[in-house]
Amino acid sequence: MYAEIITIGDELLIGQTINSNAAWMGQELNKIGIDVYQVSTISDDKNHIVDALKDALKRTELVLITGGLGPTRDDITKYTLAEYFNSPLVRNENVYTQVEKMLKKRSIPMNDLNRKQAEVPEKARIFINYAGTAPAMWFELEGKVVIAMPGVPYEMKELMTKQIFPSISQHFKTPVIIHRTILTYGTFEAKLAEILTDFEEQLPSEIKLAYLPTEGVIKLRLSGRGAREEKIVKMIDGEIEKLYKIIPGYIFGEQDDSLEKIIGVLLKKKGETLSTAESCTGGLIAHRITAVPGSSDYFIGSVIAYSNLIKEKHLGVDPGSIDEFGAVSRQVVEQMAQGVRERFSAGYSIATSGIAGPAGGTAEKPVGTVWIAVADKKGIYSRKYTFGNNRLRNIRRSTLAGLNLLRQYIKGEMDHI
Amino acid sequence: MYAEIITIGDELLIGQTINSNAAWMGQELNKIGIDVYQVSTISDDKNHIVDALKDALKRTELVLITGGLGPTRDDITKYTLAEYFNSPLVRNENVYTQVEKMLKKRSIPMNDLNRKQAEVPEKARIFINYAGTAPAMWFELEGKVVIAMPGVPYEMKELMTKQIFPSISQHFKTPVIIHRTILTYGTFEAKLAEILTDFEEQLPSEIKLAYLPTEGVIKLRLSGRGAREEKIVKMIDGEIEKLYKIIPGYIFGEQDDSLEKIIGVLLKKKGETLSTAESCTGGLIAHRITAVPGSSDYFIGSVIAYSNLIKEKHLGVDPGSIDEFGAVSRQVVEQMAQGVRERFSAGYSIATSGIAGPAGGTAEKPVGTVWIAVADKKGIYSRKYTFGNNRLRNIRRSTLAGLNLLRQYIKGEMDHI
Numbered sequence: 001m002y003a004e005i006i007t008i009g010d011e012l013l014i015g016q017t018i019n020s021n022a023a024w025m026g027q028e029l030n031k032i033g034i035d036v037y038q039v040s041t042i043s044d045d046k047n048h049i050v051d052a053l054k055d056a057l058k059r060t061e062l063v064l065i066t067g068g069l070g071p072t073r074d075d076i077t078k079y080t081l082a083e084y085f086n087s088p089l090v091r092n093e094n095v096y097t098q099v100e101k102m103l104k105k106r107s108i109p110m111n112d113l114n115r116k117q118a119e120v121p122e123k124a125r126i127f128i129n130y131a132g133t134a135p136a137m138w139f140e141l142e143g144k145v146v147i148a149m150p151g152v153p154y155e156m157k158e159l160m161t162k163q164i165f166p167s168i169s170q171h172f173k174t175p176v177i178i179h180r181t182i183l184t185y186g187t188f189e190a191k192l193a194e195i196l197t198d199f200e201e202q203l204p205s206e207i208k209l210a211y212l213p214t215e216g217v218i219k220l221r222l223s224g225r226g227a228r229e230e231k232i233v234k235m236i237d238g239e240i241e242k243l244y245k246i247i248p249g250y251i252f253g254e255q256d257d258s259l260e261k262i263i264g265v266l267l268k269k270k271g272e273t274l275s276t277a278e279s280c281t282g283g284l285i286a287h288r289i290t291a292v293p294g295s296s297d298y299f300i301g302s303v304i305a306y307s308n309l310i311k312e313k314h315l316g317v318d319p320g321s322i323d324e325f326g327a328v329s330r331q332v333v334e335q336m337a338q339g340v341r342e343r344f345s346a347g348y349s350i351a352t353s354g355i356a357g358p359a360g361g362t363a364e365k366p367v368g369t370v371w372i373a374v375a376d377k378k379g380i381y382s383r384k385y386t387f388g389n390n391r392l393r394n395i396r397r398s399t400l401a402g403l404n405l406l407r408q409y410i411k412g413e414m415d416h417i
Numbered sequence: 418m419y420a421e422i423i424t425i426g427d428e429l430l431i432g433q434t435i436n437s438n439a440a441w442m443g444q445e446l447n448k449i450g451i452d453v454y455q456v457s458t459i460s461d462d463k464n465h466i467v468d469a470l471k472d473a474l475k476r477t478e479l480v481l482i483t484g485g486l487g488p489t490r491d492d493i494t495k496y497t498l499a500e501y502f503n504s505p506l507v508r509n510e511n512v513y514t515q516v517e518k519m520l521k522k523r524s525i526p527m528n529d530l531n532r533k534q535a536e537v538p539e540k541a542r543i544f545i546n547y548a549g550t551a552p553a554m555w556f557e558l559e560g561k562v563v564i565a566m567p568g569v570p571y572e573m574k575e576l577m578t579k580q581i582f583p584s585i586s587q588h589f590k591t592p593v594i595i596h597r598t599i600l601t602y603g604t605f606e607a608k609l610a611e612i613l614t615d616f617e618e619q620l621p622s623e624i625k626l627a628y629l630p631t632e633g634v635i636k637l638r639l640s641g642r643g644a645r646e647e648k649i650v651k652m653i654d655g656e657i658e659k660l661y662k663i664i665p666g667y668i669f670g671e672q673d674d675s676l677e678k679i680i681g682v683l684l685k686k687k688g689e690t691l692s693t694a695e696s697c698t699g700g701l702i703a704h705r706i707t708a709v710p711g712s713s714d715y716f717i718g719s720v721i722a723y724s725n726l727i728k729e730k731h732l733g734v735d736p737g738s739i740d741e742f743g744a745v746s747r748q749v750v751e752q753m754a755q756g757v758r759e760r761f762s763a764g765y766s767i768a769t770s771g772i773a774g775p776a777g778g779t780a781e782k783p784v785g786t787v788w789i790a791v792a793d794k795k796g797i798y799s800r801k802y803t804f805g806n807n808r809l810r811n812i813r814r815s816t817l818a819g820l821n822l823l824r825q826y827i828k829g830e831m832d833h834i
């Protein structure tokens with residue numbers, strides 16, 4: 001089954017806002033078995049809205065509209081749809097109560113503009129927007145469905161997830177679709193696809209595998225489609241079990257996990273603590289670790305040692321090692337890791353030293369050369385990486401590589417490194 | 418004058434890729450005086466491409482198409498357009514040379530698929546793609562122009578900036594439009610608009626002011642349109658001068674500046690160095706500072722002191738101060754700033770201590786309470802901020818506030834804080 005998306009807003013056309021709503025809706029519609037045929041981005045203009053809607057309804061039986069439902073004069077989507085569906089506006093008491101509640105929460109007085117938010121087209125089915133004031137509206141005409149939602153991303157997402165997707169699934173009797181996502185790190189999409197060729201071929205026809213590459217992390221999404229939920233769940237569970245056997249060294253988590261969240265879980269389970277000694281990553285490893293709520297339970301702190309003097313004075317790196325091997329070397333990065341672990345009395349530590357660029361490269365150690373070490377009281381492990389030419393990308397890739405190395409070291413999975 | 422954009426690609430419809438190309442094109446077209454009427458995102462399907470193109474040509478005289486120009490089987494844009502414009506494919510030697518060059522650079526052997534990249538519609542004007550293999554194509558029909566470009570963002574941007582925008586300006590005789598962007602930090606859009614009411618009213622009709630809010634930073638873009646470039650430049654310069662007089666405390670840079678770049682420029686000019694002592698920002702200030710190329714010239718390093726013990730042992734904070742005033746206090750954050758400056762022998766320092774959340778808040782110091790201090794050898798300045806409930810947003814807002822405070826302190830602009 002196909003749907004179309006119409007996103008309304010001048011800010012999208014002038015490029016002030018990137019259309020992330022359409023991407024999110026496309027992803028989520030796929031999950032309930034609906035393909036997006038076209039996305040049309042148009043201006044807050046009555047004739048334009050009507051033309052785009054007419055065109056979309058010629059092509060599909062479900063049209064999702066976002067934007068133009070605010071209280072200001074340029075928001076005309078509701079009035080345009082009321083006229084198009086020949087459905088006069090009437091006051092809806094449930095919406096009014098919600099508008100009152102939101103205004104009170106934001107300490108904004110009720111006025112005529114806000115009061116109008118509670119007027120909705122008579123024939124529309126109304127979904128209360130618990131995160132804002134503009135409700136979503138569901139219109140039906142000649143077997144086709146048109147749904148209008150506010151354009152504020154978190155309001156739209158909340159409405160769709162909790163109310164609109166279930167209603168669409170019920171109305172169009174879409175099949176049951178179950179998804180599970182496996183997160184991998186450490187290889188490229190093409191390589192992974194090669195390794196998983198046989199796995200993909202043996203998949204039952206109900207199960208599909210999708211590769212979703214992001215920066216460094218490749219997500220593998222298994223989707224199962226069928227009539228009976230329990231059966232699909234069981235089939236997917238079985239396939240996931242196989243994946244864990246084929247690529248154990250690449251899988252680090254599922255669904256919404258991240259390397260730093262997993263590290264936190266592992267450290268908490270062990271009752272251990274962590275510190276970092278960062279040169280080329282400049283604090284990004286510490287930032288990612290501390291972005292996780294509750295990280296103060298296991299994260300003690302870091303020394304960011306950009307200058308060699310700090311490496312010597314505050315991490316105890318031997319000046320002779322820097323002279324002999326250079327700051328970007330196994331010897332120095334291991335001393336950094338040991339130094340911060342001992343001085344900060346931490347159970348685990350990670351250290352980075354590399355040439356992020358654009359300057360600082362040599363023939364022997366070009367831009368992109370990075371050493372990373374992880375240590376605990378029992379030992380130390382270090383490894384050299386070779387990244388590219390872009391400074392920011394080198395910093396990010398070093399951070400991800402470091403987080404993954406640390407995760408593997410804490411888990412004791414050093415045979416996979 | 419209006420244009421339409423058609424972005425082709427299944428990855429956009431399933432939401433795997435966010436349509437950032439359309440936003441960039443919208444922004445850049447505005448700069449040469451062209452408004453985008455509609456953006457249509459469609460699949461790699463011949464009939465769909467033809468339908469969308471016909472619809473767009475009914476509405477506008479310029480259609481920009483991106484995507485579907487790669488060498489693989491699902492890339493059908495070129496073949497579809499060749500048929501639509503009744504223009505058989507012929508080999509273009511300049512394109513062939515470029516394809517050869519790119520393949521050699523990437524160590525890929527020439528094959529039939531790559532060779533086909535050099536075949537282009539006979540009637541099309543060709544723009545060589547110096548960043549890739551697929552050239553851009555310019556078609557004309559009944560006074561209207563259709564331009565097809567590759568969808569890879571940096572290839573598209575390079576082609577548009579260097580070759581296509583100049584050709585569009587020349588073909589459609591668009592007016593001269595000059596832009597200058599002023600970057601502000603420290604207030605909200607509504608507040609800025611209020612302060613600038615009189616300024617906006619006195620602007621000559623040739624000059625328009627646009628507010629472009631991003632996270633924390635509000636960009637003010639002045640655009641001037643007219644027949645004579647020198648006259649417009651002079652008018653904009655005059656208006657910018659006025660802005661610097663009206664809101665000197667908010668402006669921190671122009672065009673592509675960032676707070677961390679400006680800090681680097683200021684430190685280099687003074688021959689000074691910097692260190693950070695971060696608690697709630699967890700290394701994000703250091704990361705932003707070190708993301709700037711050449712930052713190793715002035716950035717020495719940091720102590721990220723998440724635990725109180727590190728604040729005491731490695732920054733010299735008095736345990737009595739932590740007991741009496743708490744870690745989130747003026748007393749402690751000032752000692753952190755002094756401590757890192759002295760121990761790291763830095764000219765300047767910045768320190769942060771706050772409650773990022775979700776846990777750790779009290780009635781007296783709720784989640785979002787943050788103290789920031791900046792110091793140099795002459796003195797110290799500290800300030801309390803009150804942000805919100807979201808952990809990651811609190812970390813980011815503290816980082817921006819800290820960078821701005823540091824910038825003002827280095828500049829000696831403390832009367833604006």
